[in-house]
Amino acid sequence: MTTNTRRLDASGRTRSPSMADVAHHAGVSAQTVSRVLSDHPNVQSATRERVLRSVDQLGYRMNSAARALSSGRTRTIGVVVLPTADYSGSAVTHGVESAARRAGYAVNISTASSLDPAAIAAAMTRLDEQSVEGIVLVVPVPTGTDAVETIARRIPTVTIDGSRTVSSEVVAIDQFEVGRLATEHLLELGHPTVWHLAGPDEWLDSTGRAAGWRAALAEAGREIPPLLHGDWSPESGYQAGLLLGRIPEASAVFVASDEMAFGAIRALHELGRRVPDDVSVVGVDDIALAAYCSPALTTVAQPFGEIAALAVEHLLRRIDDPSSPPTSTDVEASLVIRASTAPFAG
Amino acid sequence: MTTNTRRLDASGRTRSPSMADVAHHAGVSAQTVSRVLSDHPNVQSATRERVLRSVDQLGYRMNSAARALSSGRTRTIGVVVLPTADYSGSAVTHGVESAARRAGYAVNISTASSLDPAAIAAAMTRLDEQSVEGIVLVVPVPTGTDAVETIARRIPTVTIDGSRTVSSEVVAIDQFEVGRLATEHLLELGHPTVWHLAGPDEWLDSTGRAAGWRAALAEAGREIPPLLHGDWSPESGYQAGLLLGRIPEASAVFVASDEMAFGAIRALHELGRRVPDDVSVVGVDDIALAAYCSPALTTVAQPFGEIAALAVEHLLRRIDDPSSPPTSTDVEASLVIRASTAPFAG
DNA sequence: CCACATGTTGTTATCGATAACAAGCCTGAT
C-alpha cells in the first residue's frame, strides 16, 4: 500500500516523508514513531499498529544519515579488498555481506590499490570517513604498520588472512595445516619428496602454507627442495611449471593456489610431462573450475563462507563490547582428492 | 603530524574533534573550515593554510553522517550483485568501486539472494535506506518489475547486462555481437554449423548471445541446431557436454561462458572427443584461467573495467542532472583466438 | 488509601555539517 506520499519543502522540491510526518499522520510524537521502528518493548500494540499503518501509507523510509548522526551508530561495516577478481576475495566479500545483512548492518567496500601499507591505510581511511563501525581486512597486513594500527586501535578490525596486528581480531584458516595436509597426501602416495610453489611472501597465507609443507617434509625425514615463488596468477604458475618440468626428479608439487596450479599443469603438459602420471599436483582454494579442468584438481578447500561469518560475528562482538580483548580463531580446511594426484610411479 | 586529539563529551567518553573544534583551534568560523574542506574557491590562501594545519594537528576527519544530513548528499552509490564468486560480477564490482572512488564516491554493496524480482527489489531497498545517490545493477532485471521500477524512478539506476527498464540507464556489452563474433569465427573455420550452449533465459546476456548466434547461422544459410541451456556453472557445462559429445555431427560449440566451456570440454574429453581436433569450443568472458587450462580457450573477451567505468560515469551524470534522459550505450567485445578452435576436419 | 514501581507517551536538547543570508573590505570605473 506504499503510496509514497511526498511533501513540498520550502524551495518547492519534493521531499521524502520524515518521522515527524509519520508522527503527525498517526497522531503521536516523533519519539513514539522512533520507538516503534526500533522495536522498543514499551509501546502499546494499538499505537504500534497505528504507527506502522501510517509508515506504510506514507511510504516512509528512515533517513540513515540522521539516525547515524543522532545515535552515533552507522550500522555499517567496511571491507578492504584487493582489486583482483580472484575467487577467495570475492567469496569472502559475499560472505561478509551476507552475515552483516543478517545482523542488520550495511557493507561498504573499499579496494586497496596495492599491498603497500600506505595504500591499505588509505583504503581504511576512506572507510573511517564513512564512519564504519568495524572493518574486515581481506588483505595481508605487515605487522607494525603504524598507519594501519592507528585506525585498528580506534575501529574494531578483523583480519582474515592470519595477519596479526596488535589491535585486530584474527579469524583465519590454519594455513600451516593446509600445507601439511597437501604435503602429507603427496607423501602418502609414495613420492620421495614434495616441491612447493608458494605465493608472495607478503601473504601469511603463503608463508603459513610453506611452513606446513616444510614441517611435513621434516617430520617425514625427507629432503626439502628449493622453494619456488609465484604471485597467485596463472601466468606465474605457468612460469614455475616451465622450471619444474625440466627437473626429472620433481614428481610431486604442492602449489599454493588453484589458479597457479592450472598454470603449472599447463606448462608441464607443454614440456611433455603428464599429470598425474609423471607429476602429481595439489592446489589450494577449491575454485569452481577445480573439478572441471583437466585433470580435475586435487586441492585443499577453504571454508570462505564460514570464515566470513566468523569474522563478522567477532566484529559485532567487539562493536557491542569494545572492552572485550582481540581474539584469534582458526578454522579447518579440508583436502579434496581428485585426479591430479597419483601414486609415485618413479 | 596527526596527533588525534580527542575531547571529552558530556558523558565523559572520548569524541573525535568536530568542525567547530577545528574552527576554534584555527581562530575562524566553522563555515570557513567547511569551505576549505570542500575546496571552495573564495578562501584566502593564508586562512586555508591555517585551517589545514589545524585539521592536521587535531587529526580531524569529517563526519559523513552530518554532511549527508545537512547537504542531502551522501556521496555514496550502491551495487547490487549476486552472491556468486564469479569472475564478471567481481570484475565489475571492482571497476565500479575504482571509478566511484576517483569521483569521490563511496560504494555500498548489496547482494540479491536470487534473481527473483522481489529479492532484487529488496537489495535495492537496502541501498535506498542507506540513501545511496545511484545504483548499479549487476543482475538481470525482468522488464516491468514494478518494485524495481519504483526505486529506479527515484534513484538513478544503471543496468550493465542490457536489461532495459523504463527508468534506468543501460551500459552494456553488445551481446548480439558477442554471439555473432564467436559463431562467425567457427563458421570461418569451415564447420558446417555451430551448436550453442546458452545461459539462463533470465539473463539478457544469455538471450543476446543466442540471438547473435542464430543470426550468424541464418545469414550463412546454415542449419540451426537445437539450443542447449546451462546455468553458468561448470557443472551445467559438463552436463551439456555429455550430451553434445554423443552427437557425432556436433563439431563446433559456442558456449555462453568460459566456466561452462571448461565443464563441457571436460565432458567431451571423458567421452573420447578431443578438443579442438574433434570439437571446437568457444567461450565468453576471458577469465584468468582461459589461457591456462588445456586446451587454452578461444573466447570472447568482455571489457568489464570499461563497462564499470562507463556505468559510473552515466550514473554521476544523472545524479548531477536528474532531468537528463536515460541513455543506452554499447561497448565492443573482442574475440581472443587460442587453442580450443581448429579448422573443420570432416 | 497511600507510597512507589512500572508502563506508556511526550518534550527538549543535541549530534556535526551546510545553505542561505549578511556584513565588512577592497577594487576599479565613473
Next chain:
DNA sequence: ATCAGGCTTGTTATCGATAACAACATGTGG
C-alpha cells in the same frame, strides 16, 4: 570621491533522528 560589485568571512537556521528527561496513567503491596 563615490558607488557597484566581487571577494572573504561570519551568523543563523536547518537537516531528521535519538537520548535524556519529564509527565502522566496504571497497578500493587502494605
